[in-house]
Amino acid sequence: MLSYVIRRCLTMIPTLIAISVVVFVIIQLPPGDYLTSQLAEMQSQGENMPQAQLEHLRQQYGLDRPLWEQYLFWAWGLLQGDLGWSFEYNLPVNDVIGDxxxxxxxxxxxxxxxxxxxxxxxxxxxxxxxxxxxxxxxxxxxxxxxxxxxxxxxxxxxxxxxxxxxxxxxxxxxxxxxxxxxxxxxxxxxxxxxxxxxxxxxxxxxxxxxxxxxxxxxxxxxxxxxxxxxxxxxxxxxxxxxxxxxxxxxxxxxxxxxxxxxxxxxxxxxxxxxxxxxxxxxxxxxxxxxxxxxxxxxxxxxxxxxxxxxxxxxxxxxxxxxxxxxxxxxxx
Structure with a gap:
C-alpha cells in the first residue's frame, strides 16, 4: 500500500503540470486579454482610454510578455503559494478569494x-x-x-x-x-x-x-x-x-x-x-x-x-x- 501511495504521489506531479498547461491555454483562448475587454466595455459606455495608458497597464501587468513567459511566471507563483494578481479587484488573488x-x-x-x-x-x-x-x-x-x-x-x-x-x-x-x-x-x-x-x-x-x-x-x-x-x-x-x-x-x-x-x-x-x-x-x-x-x-x-x-x-x-x-x- 505504501509503495502504491508513493507511486501515485509521484505520478501526480507530471499530471498537475500537464493540467496547468491546459488550464493556461484555455484561459488564453478568448481573443484579447483583460485590458482589451475592459477597453471594449468603456467604449460601449462612450468612454475611452489613451493608447499610452493601455500599453503602460499591459506592461505593468506583464500582458506584453510572450505566453510561455507568462505561464512560467504564473506556475512559479503557484509553487510558492502565490496565486497571482487579480486585474479586476487590483489585489492578490489570495486576498480576493480568502473568505x-x-x-x-x-x-x-x-x-x-x-x-x-x-x-x-x-x-x-x-x-x-x-x-x-x-x-x-x-x-x-x-x-x-x-x-x-x-x-x-x-x-x-x-x-x-x-x-x-x-x-x-x-x-x-x-x-x-x-x-x-x-x-x-x-x-x-x-x-x-x-x-x-x-x-x-x-x-x-x-x-x-x-x-x-x-x-x-x-x-x-x-x-x-x-x-x-x-x-x-x-x-x-x-x-x-x-x-x-x-x-x-x-x-x-x-x-x-x-x-x-x-x-x-x-x-x-x-x-x-x-x-x-x-x-x-x-x-x-x-x-x-x-x-x-x-x-x-x-x-x-x-x-x-x-x-x-x-x-x-x-x-x-x-x-x-x-x-x-x-x-x-x-x-x-
Missing amino acids: RVLLTFIVSFATIIFTWIIAFPIGIYSATHKYSWGDHGLTLLGFLGLATPNFLLALVMLYFANVWFGTSIGGLVDPEFVDQPMSWAKFVSVLEHMWIPVLIIGTSGTAAMIRRLRANLLDELRKPYVVTARAKGLPPHRVLVKYPLRVALIPFVADIGNLLPEFISGAALVSVVLSLPTTGPMLVRALQTQDMYLAGSFLMLEATLVVIGTLVSDILLGFLDPRIRLGAGAER
Whole structure:
C-alpha cells in the first residue's frame, strides 16, 4: 500500500503540470486579454482610454510578455503559494478569494453531509421494500428532485419567501457582516442562513444518490451469496450490512474525486440567484472579464482537488472491498 501511495504521489506531479498547461491555454483562448475587454466595455459606455495608458497597464501587468513567459511566471507563483494578481479587484488573488473559499467550503460540506444523511436511509429503505407504497412514493419524490433544476427551485423559494413572509432569503450572512473578516458572530450568521442554500443545492444530489443506491443495492441483494446467507438463517440486518451495503457504496466512494472540487466551485447558478458570497459567481465573473490569474487559480485548485480526491477514493476502495488489490500485488 505504501509503495502504491508513493507511486501515485509521484505520478501526480507530471499530471498537475500537464493540467496547468491546459488550464493556461484555455484561459488564453478568448481573443484579447483583460485590458482589451475592459477597453471594449468603456467604449460601449462612450468612454475611452489613451493608447499610452493601455500599453503602460499591459506592461505593468506583464500582458506584453510572450505566453510561455507568462505561464512560467504564473506556475512559479503557484509553487510558492502565490496565486497571482487579480486585474479586476487590483489585489492578490489570495486576498480576493480568502473568505469566499471558506464560505464555499462550509456550504458545500454541509450540503454533502445533508445529502448523505437523507439519501442513505431512503435508498436502503427503497431497496429493502421494493415496489411497496413507500418505495413508489419516495421514487416519485426522487424523480421530482431530479427533474427540478436547482436554480429554478431557488427562484421559486425567493418568490414565495417575499410573497408569504415579505423577506428576502438571499445572501449568506446578515448585512452588517458583508465584506467583514471571519469572526465568531459572522460564523453564527452563516449557520443561520446556510440551511436554505443547503436545502436547494442538496435536493437534486439527494434524489440522484437515492436512485443510485437503490439500484446498486437491489443488484447485490439478488446475488447468490445473499440468498445463501438468508437460507442459513442470518438476521436480515446482518445480511444487509455485511456485504451488500458495502459493495453498493463502492460507486459513492469512487466519486470522492468529483465531490472535492465542489468545495471550491460550489453551485454557481444557485449562488448567483441567491446572491451567495461564494466562489462560484466570482469564477463566472473572472471568466467573463478574462481575469486570467483569478480564473486560472480557481481551475487549478479544482483540478488539484480532483487528483487528490481520486487518490483518496482509490485508497478507501482498497479497504472497503477486499477484492481490490493495490500496490505490487495488483498485477497478479
